[in-house]
Amino acid sequence: MAQTSVMTEERRGADDAAPAPAPPPRTAGLGDVFRLLGPYRGRMVVAFALGLVSTVVGALQPQVVARAVDAFDGSVPGATIGLMVGLLLASALFTNAQQLVMERSGELFAFHTRRRLVRHLYTLPIGVLERRDRADLVSRITTDVSQLRMVMSSGIVELATSVVAVVVSIVMMALIDGLLLALAVATIVVALVVIVLIGRGTTPAGLRLQDALGRLAGSVTRSLGSLRTIRATVSTDREADVTVGEAEEVLKAGYAAATYRAAIQTFASVTIQILLIVIVAVGALRVAAGELGVGELSAFIMYLMLMAAPITLSAGIFAALGEAMGALSRVLAVHDIEVEQDVQVPPAVPVAGAGDAPTFELVGVGFRYPEHPDAEPGGEAWALRDVSLRFAAGTTTAVVGPSGAGKSTIFALLERFYDPTEGEIRFRGQDVRRLSREELRRQIGYVEQDAPALSGTVRDNLLLGAHDASDAACTEVLRQVNLLAPGTDPAALLDTQVGETGELLSGGERQRLAIARALLADAPILLLDEVTSNLDSNNERMIQALIGSADRRRSVVVIAHRLSTVVSADAIVVVDGGRVVAQGTHHELLGTSELYRELARNQLLG
Ligand SMILES: Nc1ncnc2c1ncn2[C@@H]1O[C@H](COP(=O)(O)OP(=O)(O)OP(=O)(O)O)[C@@H](O)[C@H]1O
Numbered sequence: 001m002a003q004t005s006v007m008t009e010e011r012r013g014a015d016d017a018a019p020a021p022a023p024p025p026r027t028a029g030l031g032d033v034f035r036l037l038g039p040y041r042g043r044m045v046v047a048f049a050l051g052l053v054s055t056v057v058g059a060l061q062p063q064v065v066a067r068a069v070d071a072f073d074g075s076v077p078g079a080t081i082g083l084m085v086g087l088l089l090a091s092a093l094f095t096n097a098q099q100l101v102m103e104r105s106g107e108l109f110a111f112h113t114r115r116r117l118v119r120h121l122y123t124l125p126i127g128v129l130e131r132r133d134r135a136d137l138v139s140r141i142t143t144d145v146s147q148l149r150m151v152m153s154s155g156i157v158e159l160a161t162s163v164v165a166v167v168v169s170i171v172m173m174a175l176i177d178g179l180l181l182a183l184a185v186a187t188i189v190v191a192l193v194v195i196v197l198i199g200r201g202t203t204p205a206g207l208r209l210q211d212a213l214g215r216l217a218g219s220v221t222r223s224l225g226s227l228r229t230i231r232a233t234v235s236t237d238r239e240a241d242v243t244v245g246e247a248e249e250v251l252k253a254g255y256a257a258a259t260y261r262a263a264i265q266t267f268a269s270v271t272i273q274i275l276l277i278v279i280v281a282v283g284a285l286r287v288a289a290g291e292l293g294v295g296e297l298s299a300f301i302m303y304l305m306l307m308a309a310p311i312t313l314s315a316g317i318f319a320a321l322g323e324a325m326g327a328l329s330r331v332l333a334v335h336d337i338e339v340e341q342d343v344q345v346p347p348a349v350p351v352a353g354a355g356d357a358p359t360f361e362l363v364g365v366g367f368r369y370p371e372h373p374d375a376e377p378g379g380e381a382w383a384l385r386d387v388s389l390r391f392a393a394g395t396t397t398a399v400v401g402p403s404g405a406g407k408s409t410i411f412a413l414l415e416r417f418y419d420p421t422e423g424e425i426r427f428r429g430q431d432v433r434r435l436s437r438e439e440l441r442r443q444i445g446y447v448e449q450d451a452p453a454l455s456g457t458v459r460d461n462l463l464l465g466a467h468d469a470s471d472a473a474c475t476e477v478l479r480q481v482n483l484l485a486p487g488t489d490p491a492a493l494l495d496t497q498v499g500e501t502g503e504l505l506s507g508g509e510r511q512r513l514a515i516a517r518a519l520l521a522d523a524p525i526l527l528l529d530e531v532t533s534n535l536d537s538n539n540e541r542m543i544q545a546l547i548g549s550a551d552r553r554r555s556v557v558v559i560a561h562r563l564s565t566v567v568s569a570d571a572i573v574v575v576d577g578g579r580v581v582a583q584g585t586h587h588e589l590l591g592t593s594e595l596y597r598e599l600a601r602n603q604l605l606g
Pocket residue numbers: 130369370371383401402403404405406407408409410449
């Protein structure tokens with residue numbers, strides 16, 4: 001029984017190892033809109049109420065005008081003019097208040113949506129993020145949310161207020177003339193049915209447009225990120241053509257969306273014009289027949305105009321609603337991806353304090369990246385196969401092997417960017433899936449291969465790993481890694497901008513900055529992936545001395561191609577084709593491992 005439960009847990013671990021695949025995009029529906037707008041219900045009711053008052057006040061105007069026309073005797077009484085001005089001002093006041101509430105709610109809605117999206121995005125599994133177009137994700141947070149904001153907040157309230165304006169106008173028109181009203185209502189119902197039918201095409205068109213915009217952003221980001229390579233390979237025109245090609249796709253999708261928008265808007269305004277002509281013609285006949293007064297006809301036409309504005313406005317909103325639905329579908333698609341789960345195998349346990357237990361232990365670990373979900377177990381497509389390893393506390397272990405052997409993948413599993421497909425990783429004796437990822441990561445100072453720096457200052461980069469470190473502590477680690485040349489002003493250095501991905505620094509400076517960051521964080525375990533590849537021999541020796549675990553306080557695991565950097569390590573692990581093929585000290589391996597001997601011979605160490 002106990003065995004079954006272990007098996008179940010192991011199986012679950014294996015399933016969890018693959019990041020959740022992006023679900024097939026689903027088209028957002030009205031249900032999603034109402035769910036999203038739920039928290040803004042109060043504000044929308046206030047906006048609606050203000051709109052209602054403004055509409056009712058506006059609806060009184062034609063009555064005043066009709067009376068003034070019918071009672072016209074050569075002069076307009078001051079009271080009537082005063083009343084009209086008063087109504088106008090009151091209507092403007094309420095309209096302004098309504099607009100303000102709506103616009104502010106819209107901004108709040110956009111902020112909340114972005115906040116949720118950013119928090120969600122930043123906690124998605126690395127495996128998912130690495131496979132998504134990042135610029136497209138950015139455009140979902142920026143342009144898609146803006147698109148949504150326009151329609152969701154103000155659009156919905158305006159739609160509701162428009163309905164009220166239409167209803168109020170209809171009631172007032174009914175009081176004036178039943179026949180004219182019947183004509184107007186019949187025409188408007190037909191128009192609405194046609195608008196809804198055309199509107200159905202706007203959602204897919206909007207989705208295509210937003211997707212095309214996302215791809216355009218991706219193309220520009222890709223090119224700007226590799227500008228030097230593009231210039232050096234004389235590929236500027238070719239790359240520009242690719243990006244312009246994406247812009248053309250936006251144009252095509254934009255044309256399609258515009259066609260629907262134009263059709264809806266045109267249909268709405270033509271219907272209103274025809275209706276006006278018909279009402280004026282029929283109304284004139286009825287005035288001639290003595291069945292309707294001139295003032296009444298004027299009032300009727302004013303109500304028709306009052307109704308026309310919201311109808312045209314609604315048609316516009318309806319057309320934009322389709323595009324907003326497209327944007328909403330793209331925002332929801334990100335929300336639907338499962339975030340990185342923290343503790344995957346209950347019960348959760350706290351991370352144990354440092355002791356003599358091995359820091360990390362890999363037991364029969366096999367791993368395949370999500371690209372190869374169906375790869376035969378243990379086959380070539382597996383990045384790691386049956387790896388069993390222990391990293392003893394307080395020692396320096398080196399991992400060596402040919403390119404593509406799986407060295408960085410081991411680090412990715414220790415950091416829990418991925419979980420093993422098979423087997424188990426333990427940290428101080430505990431299955432890492434029982435530990436909080438954040439707590440585990442706090443125990444590790446990790447310096448990635450290529451050591452990218454983040455846009456910002458040198459100080460920003462250092463504080464990533466130790467948020468509260470003082471300038472003095474920052475300066476000290478910079479001095480330790482030889483980044484603070486004699487005579488340099490430490491404050492000025494800390495304030496120096498490093499460029500978008502650290503491109504204002506040399507490769508070696510970037511590496512030393514990354515090491516300084518890890519040193520400042522002062523974690524008990526250091527994982528260093530090829531961190532001295534760009535350093536001259538002086539700096540390399542200095543860094544080695546610095547990160548070495550001479551005082552056995554720190555456990556260090558270092559990946560290195562240059563064997564000179566690892567000969568003094570306490571243990572060396574040789575990896576090839578995803579398997580551990582040998583382990584031992586430098587001297588032991590020279591005797592036992594053909595691959596290590598070959599690596600050493602090639603580097604003139606043998
Ligand atoms: N994020 C990833 N997604 C898919 N496959 C990957 C990913 N990272 C690495 N791989 C593949 O996994 C295998 C092992 O790669 P890994 O980066 O661990 O090798 P390495 O030994 O660190 O190589 P190098 O010394 O060149 O850095 C390679 O076949 C590589 O193509």
